[in-house]
Amino acid sequence: xxxxxxxxxxxxxxxxxxxxxxxxxxxxxxxxxxxxxxxxxxxxxxxxxxxxxxxxxxxxxxxxxxxxxxxxxxxxxxxxxxxxxxxxxxxxxxxxxxxxxxxxxxxxxxxxxxxxxxxxxxxxxxxxxxxxxxxxxxxxxxxxxxxxxxxxxxxxxxxxxxxxxxxxxxxxxxxxxxxxxxxxxxxxxxxxxxxxxxxxxxxxxxxxxxxxxxxxxxxxxxxxxxxxxxxxxxxxxxxxxxxxxxxxxxxxxxxxxxxxxxxxxxxxxxxxxxxxxxxxxxxxxx
Amino acid sequence: xxxxxxxxxxxxxxxxxxxxxxxxxxxxxxxxxxxxxxxxxxxxxxxxxxxxxxxxxxxxxxxxxxxxxxxxxxxxxxxxxxxxxxxxxxxxxxxxxxxxxxxxxxxxxxxxxxxxxxxxxxxxxxxxxxxxxxxxxxxxxxxxxxxxxxxxxxxxxxxxxxxxxxxxxxxxxxxxxxxxxxxxxxxxxxxxxxxxxxxxxxxxxxxxxxxxxxxxxxxxxxxxxxxxxxxxxxxxxxxxxxxxxxxxxxxxxxxxxxxxxxxxxxxxxxxxxxxxxxxxxxxxxxxxxx
Numbered sequence: 001x002x003x004x005x006x007x008x009x010x011x012x013x014x015x016x017x018x019x020x021x022x023x024x025x026x027x028x029x030x031x032x033x034x035x036x037x038x039x040x041x042x043x044x045x046x047x048x049x050x051x052x053x054x055x056x057x058x059x060x061x062x063x064x065x066x067x068x069x070x071x072x073x074x075x076x077x078x079x080x081x082x083x084x085x086x087x088x089x090x091x092x093x094x095x096x097x098x099x100x101x102x103x104x105x106x107x108x109x110x111x112x113x114x115x116x117x118x119x120x121x122x123x124x125x126x127x128x129x130x131x132x133x134x135x136x137x138x139x140x141x142x143x144x145x146x147x148x149x150x151x152x153x154x155x156x157x158x159x160x161x162x163x164x165x166x167x168x169x170x171x172x173x174x175x176x177x178x179x180x181x182x183x184x185x186x187x188x189x190x191x192x193x194x195x196x197x198x199x200x201x202x203x204x205x206x207x208x209x210x211x212x213x214x215x216x217x218x219x220x221x222x223x224x225x226x227x228x229x230x231x232x233x234x235x236x237x238x239x240x241x242x243x244x245x246x247x248x249x250x251x252x253x254x255x256x257x258x259x260x261x262x263x264x265x266x267x268x269x270x271x272x273x274x275x276x277x278x279x280x281x282x283x284x285x286x
Numbered sequence: 287x288x289x290x291x292x293x294x295x296x297x298x299x300x301x302x303x304x305x306x307x308x309x310x311x312x313x314x315x316x317x318x319x320x321x322x323x324x325x326x327x328x329x330x331x332x333x334x335x336x337x338x339x340x341x342x343x344x345x346x347x348x349x350x351x352x353x354x355x356x357x358x359x360x361x362x363x364x365x366x367x368x369x370x371x372x373x374x375x376x377x378x379x380x381x382x383x384x385x386x387x388x389x390x391x392x393x394x395x396x397x398x399x400x401x402x403x404x405x406x407x408x409x410x411x412x413x414x415x416x417x418x419x420x421x422x423x424x425x426x427x428x429x430x431x432x433x434x435x436x437x438x439x440x441x442x443x444x445x446x447x448x449x450x451x452x453x454x455x456x457x458x459x460x461x462x463x464x465x466x467x468x469x470x471x472x473x474x475x476x477x478x479x480x481x482x483x484x485x486x487x488x489x490x491x492x493x494x495x496x497x498x499x500x501x502x503x504x505x506x507x508x509x510x511x512x513x514x515x516x517x518x519x520x521x522x523x524x525x526x527x528x529x530x531x532x533x534x535x536x537x538x539x540x541x542x543x544x545x546x547x548x549x550x551x552x553x554x555x556x557x558x559x560x561x562x563x564x565x566x567x568x569x570x571x572x573x574x575x576x
Contacts, residue, residue, distance in 0.1 A: 034374065034375070081544070081548060084548065085547065085548060085551070088551055089551075091312070091318050091374075091508070092547045092551045093547075094318065094374060095500065095501075095504050095543055095547045096543070096544050096547035096548055098497055098500075098540075098543060099501070099539075099540045099541065099542065099543025099544030099545075099546075099547065100540065100544045101540070102497065102536055102537075102539060102540030102543070103537055103540030103541045103544060104540075105536075105540075106534070106536045106537035106540060107537065110533075110534070110537070218493075222378065222382065222493070225375045225378070226375060226379060229372055229375050229376075233372075258390075259390065260387070260390060260391075261383075261386045261387060261390060262385075262386040262389050262390050264382055264386060265382050265383050265385065265386020265387065266386070267382075268378075268379030268380075268382045268383050268386075269379075269383055269386075271375070271376070271379050272364070272376060272379050272380070272383065275364070275367070275368060275372065275376060276364065276367070279367040279368045279372070
């Protein structure tokens with residue numbers, strides 16, 4: 001029974017990692033940039049979701065509002081931060097992104113206080129029992145929305161003109177341009193979707209612990225970075241599988257080697273071991 | 287010079303050694319390391335643990351240097367198989383791994399760290415002198431490496447690995463050398479920190495520290511020895527001179543990192559170079575440049 005419970009917990013966390021990591025891998029696939037500031041957008045999503053929900057007492061409004069605003073912020077970050085430095089060596093964008101993330105964390109701390117905010121009336125806290133395992137509605141909601149969102153994303157990329165334009169741009173921007181695809185629009189869309197997803201993930205995570213605090217972006221996003229490497233940079237399906245895998249490895253790892261290594265280190269230990277065996281990640285090659 | 291200024295100067299010296307180490311890895315050889323603090327920590331913890339069992343101070347620092355260098359070799363071996371973006375995340379992972387292990391092991395002090403570290407017995411000023419001497423040696427070492435044939439090889443590897451390989455530059459060996467030397471320097475800095483602070487906490491060697499050191503290298507101009515030294519001094523002293531910003535210290539760091547990368551990716555060194563070039567251009571014709 002314990003094993004099943006661990007598995008379910010692992011998959012739940014994994015599905016949340018997936019929603020965060022997909023945004024990251026989308027950016028990498030398109031621009032070859034490690035968008036560390038994504039972590040800041042995740043936290044921003046949590047904050048906005050909480051604030052909107054608290055003022056309007058409507059969680060759906062909070063989630064949507066947060067997703068749209070954060071999506072917009074993501075596009076702004078692309079325009080102001082990344083676009084001007086695309087022709088520089090890759091470490092420039094990486095370090096700029098890190099600087100941006102740290103600045104964002106600090107702004108959250110200074111504006112909203114270091115101890116974080118809570119929901120005045122936390123939604124989705126009811127307990128549900130599934131196959132003998134106790135779960136909270138928020139956790140189930142998380143998994144369902146992850147499936148929905150990623151399913152929609154997959155449909156979008158396979159069956160709509162926008163999706164095809166996006167995949168073409170990722171594959172070969174020059175040829176895509178010569179076919180008349182507006183690569184700039186594709187980039188904006190890319191950042192909007194990735195950031196909106198991060199925001200939704202942020203809201204769900206905040207529901208689970210009824211807390212948003214300035215540093216909440218850090219750890220999930222560091223893990224997300226490890227995930228996209230594992231999944232094959234730019235490979236959405238690979239990222240999805242790697243996320244679930246990591247969630248499960250973490251759940252079991254914490255129990256079995258938790259005395260040796262703390263929880264967050266397990267993710268990286270896993271990453272390093274895998275990279276040593278397969279340096280290109282688990283699912284390289286799109 | 288009061289006790290406070292002496293302590294500050296000591297910290298500057300330690301940071302210079304640390305930053306020059308990272309400069310060797312990331313600057314000279316183009317390998318982006320986001321986990322430099324781990325090697326700092328390995329040096330510090332090694333020195334601390336050995337010192338508590340009675341080993342003479344300077345031996346423990348040497349041990350710290352060696353253990354950090356060996357760890358660097360191991361991580362360097364990882365860098366042989368992966369590149370740029372992967373490496374950045376892998377080194378970040380190494381950083382978290384180090385923290386994760388140290389936090390969980392009571393032997394290594396656990397969450398509370400190591401305390402009761404013996405003093406070096408030199409007094410504050412004596413210790414400061416030693417630190418500054420080692421910092422100067424590190425700078426000299428960095429410059430020497432940079433201007434030697436090894437430095438040329440490092441440049442080649444940083445610029446274009448595949449071409450370098452084609453020119454029979456043993457890319458792997460140079461990457462390893464850069465990593466080992468840079469991390470050994472971090473180990474020395476760690477050992478020196480141990481006897482300065484005489485109290486180690488895991489958080490002193492976390493991701494934020496890695497980023498702080500990286501910002502010193504980036505703001506100085508990745509690869510430039512003088513630039514990095516200047517940036518380290520400025521960034522270490524800045525919060526002290528502007529007391530009112532101590533609460534905003536991290537915000538300033540982050541914004542600075544972002545702004546430098548966005549507007550002047552070559553850092554102080556590049557900026558100075560540009561300035562000097564423009565000054566020289568303004569010299570009347572007939573005068574030789576330089």
